Amino acid sequence: MKEETILSVRDLVVKFELRGRSLTAIRGASLDLHEGETLAIVGESGSGKSVFTKTFIGMLDQNGRVQSGSIDFEGVDLARYSTEEEWLRIRGKKISMVFQDPMTALNPLRRVGMQIQExxxxxxxxxxxxxxxxxxxxxxxxxxxxxxxxARQYPHEFSGGMRQRVVIAIAMACKPRILICDEPTTALDVTIQAQILQLIKSLQNDFGFTTVYITHDLGVVANVADRVAVMYAGQIVESGSAEEVFYDPRHPYTWALLSSLPQLGVKGKPLFSISGTPPNLFNEVKGDAFAPRNPRALKIDFELQPPMFQVSPTHSAATWLLDPRAPALEPPAAIQSMRAKYAGGGK
Amino acid sequence: MSDKPAELLEVRNLRVDFPVKGGLFTAVKGVNFFIRKGETFGLVGESGSGKTTIGRAIVRIAHASSGEILFKGRRINGRITKELDSEVVQKIQMIFQDPMASLNERAKVDYIVSEGIINLGNYKGEAERLALVQKALLEVGLLPEFASRFPHEFSGGQRQRIGIARSLIMEPELVICDEPISALDVSIRAQVLNLMSELQRSKGLTYLFIAHDLSVVRFITDRIAVINKGELVELAETEELFAHPLHPYTRALLSAIPVPDPIQERKKKLIIYDPACHDYAKDKPAWTEISDGHFVLANGAEAAEYRRVLAR
Incomplete structure (x- = not known):
């Protein structure tokens, strides 16, 4: 695939003011989006995956702002946009978004056709x-x-899956260059989910846009993604092609996330589970944000934030384990068996 | 398994109707299954399939229009004696899907957890009640001092643990888990699933696990029933169902689950279920046992075909 960068985010920091305190939702995230690809951003709730993409279309809540960093798109820095007028040149026109709940994304009082026509x-x-x-x-x-x-009917006359199709139609109405899908199928049944994912793929083939998925469902990611970015506590901790992240993950958080899937578990044995909770982003995070939940964390993980280490030209991870001085640490068993499967030709 | 444990619960021809404008809507259309003591029985279907209604009929929140629900061989739907009623209230408990909506926001954890035993009054004095609450909280991995807090002070995973504690305190035998982990994050799901299987082992619990996510269900259940539009279409031991799905709806459902494996996902062929593929004009379908413990909703011709498939 030809790798032309369509959107480039550098060291983005987003803060929210809440009851007189300041919460850092995005703590210096960088990401390149390539023309025509499907990128999936994976993370748990509160990891900042939605906030991150909302900054691309100026949809942060009133109390949030981009504090530093840049978002380059078509030669302009979106991070500097401040007025609604500026955003209207981008939002909906160049970059569109499909939301999780098709019930609340549509206006219940207006005919579906009118909402698209608008x-x-x-x-x-x-x-x-x-x-x-x-x-x-x-x-x-x-x-x-x-x-x-x-087109003459109202949203309540549509089923959930059909409603999500309408939302996609609205997002597609302006032939955007980037389509952001924020948990587009979480509210839907699995059979409908499969159909919607297929629809987005076929539209992407026809129109040639770039897709960003935001999801916590790793099955969906495996289905749609060319590339995967894993987010934790406001940072992208690992990114790479779908194969690299699923079969050869390097960050302990990615290991933990994959190992805790029931699909990789062994029946009758306890499932791998991540203890504790993500850090409180009201406080400053020291070192590797995942260290307190990582039983095998190194001493340096608690002191110094790891930089991004390059694993391959397309694969990078922010963990001290990739430093040449780090001890060799084998990933958990579930990850090793995935890796072996891949080495054996993916069978 | 040759010596199978006794049946704890049996559902016979269960039918549940709801009144709607101008008539009745049948949510559950004559369902048959049984749950053995100590097993985890999965009930899987899409939204609107009636799976939750079956769970609610068993705890008698929904009214069974016809058919029988037997608990330890005794009928528990319809008119029953007061003693049996309070036994059922105690022995069959339910855990709900949304831990944000299923806890009383205005009550303290202490009250939420002990509401059941307060209603039954099967303890002596305040000290014993407090001790029971503390024991239940400890069993689900919460601290006893959480009893004086309100639900909003807890995370989703902790709230689900409170929901589990409130059913445990009743010392149930059968716990109906209605999508207990769908509202939780991936890492928290694993914690709650582990807790549930641990409790099953230590207390000999039997679970009816209602869910739409087949991947989770595969991991924890012994047997699975698949429900579509109020009818069971297939029932088998878990691995048997995944290895030899017979009914076209089951096959469609299995093909739709996303697997966290990119290469497998890209090769996957999606099967779409078309109810018109059945020719039920003359030969009506019936609940048929195709092989030992593997039931399918099929008519004569289909059953013969399924037997041929299994024999291969």
Whole structure:
């Protein structure tokens, strides 16, 4: 794949003011997004994965702000945007977002067709009949049967899966360059989930946009992602191709996350579980944020924050284990068996 | 397994109707299964399939319209004696999906956990009640001093532990777990699953595990029943079901679960279930045992075909 960077984030720091205290939700995250790829950002709730991507479209809550760092997109630094006017040039037009809950993402009082038409009229300068045609066309593209009739219905007349298709239609209405999907299938049944994931893939083939998935479901990640970024406590701790992160993970947090999956567990034996809870981001985090939950943490993990170590040209991880001076530490058994499976040709 | 433990719960032709505008909606359409003592029985289906309704009918929150629910051989639905009623209230407990919604926000943990025994009054004096609460909290890995706190002071995983403590204090035999971990984060899920299997071992509990996530269900259950639109379509021992899924709906459901393995995921073929694939015009489907303990909803022709598939 040709690797042209479409969006480049450097050392992003995002803070929120809450009841007079300051919370650092993103603690210096860097990421490159390549044209046409599907990147999955994985993390638990509170890891900052949603906040991180919300900064790309200026949708931070009122009390949040980008404190430092840059987001380069088409030659401008989005981190410097401050007015709604500026954001309207990007949001919905160049970068769109699909949210988790299709029930709350749609306006229950307006017909579905009107909600799509609004976007088309606003961003594409179409109007009247032409815009209406575009709406029906769009609904057809996202796989809604009888689109002309469905356009006149209200959201409550759609099932959950169909509603998510409508939300995708709205996001796609302006042919964005980047589509951010924030837990797009968490609220849906597995069979519907599989269909929606397939739909997004086929749309990506047709329109050639770049997709960012935000999810905690590693099964979904394996299904869709070309590349994976693992987030923990406001930082990207590991990133690489899907194969690299699933079969040869290097960060202890990625090890722990994968090992705690029931799919990798052995029946009748206790599942690997991560003890404790993520750090409180109101306080300053010292060293490796995962160290207190990592039973095999090194002494330096508690003192100094690890830099990103390059494992391969596409794979990097922020852990002292990759330092040449670090002791050799074998990953947990579940990870080793995944690695062996991959080495054996993925069978 | 040759000497199988006794059946703890049996459900026969269970039917649950709900009144809707202009008639009745049948959420559960004549379901049959039994749960053996000490096992974990999984009930899997999509939203709206009726799986939760079955769980609720067993604890008698939902009213069974017809059919029988037998607990230790005694019928517990419909009109029953007062003694049996209070026994069932104690011996069958439920853990709910959303730990954020299932705890009384205005009550302290102390009250939430002991509400059941307060209602039954099966303890002597305040000191014993406090001791029971503390024991229950310890058993689920919480500190006894948490008893004086309110639910909002806890994380999702801790709240689910409170939910488990509140059922444990009743010393139940059967615990109905309705999606107990779907609302939790991946790392917390593992903690709660481990806790549940530990408790099962130490207390000899029997679980009815209701869920939509087949990957979790595979890990913890002994047998699985798959439900679609109020009807059981297949029931088998867990590994048997995963190795030889027979009913097309089960196969579709299995094909849809995402596996955390990119190479396998990319090779995967999605199967879509089309109810029209059954020809039930003349030959009506029945709940049929295809091989030992492997039941499928099938008509005569389908059952013959399934037997052929298994024989291969």
């Amino acid at each position: 976007v088309i009229e606003m961003h594409q300068g179409m109007s009247g009949k032409q815009a209406e045609h575009a709406v029906v066309d769009m609904l057809d593209r996202v796989g809604i049967p009888d689109p002309a009739m469905r």
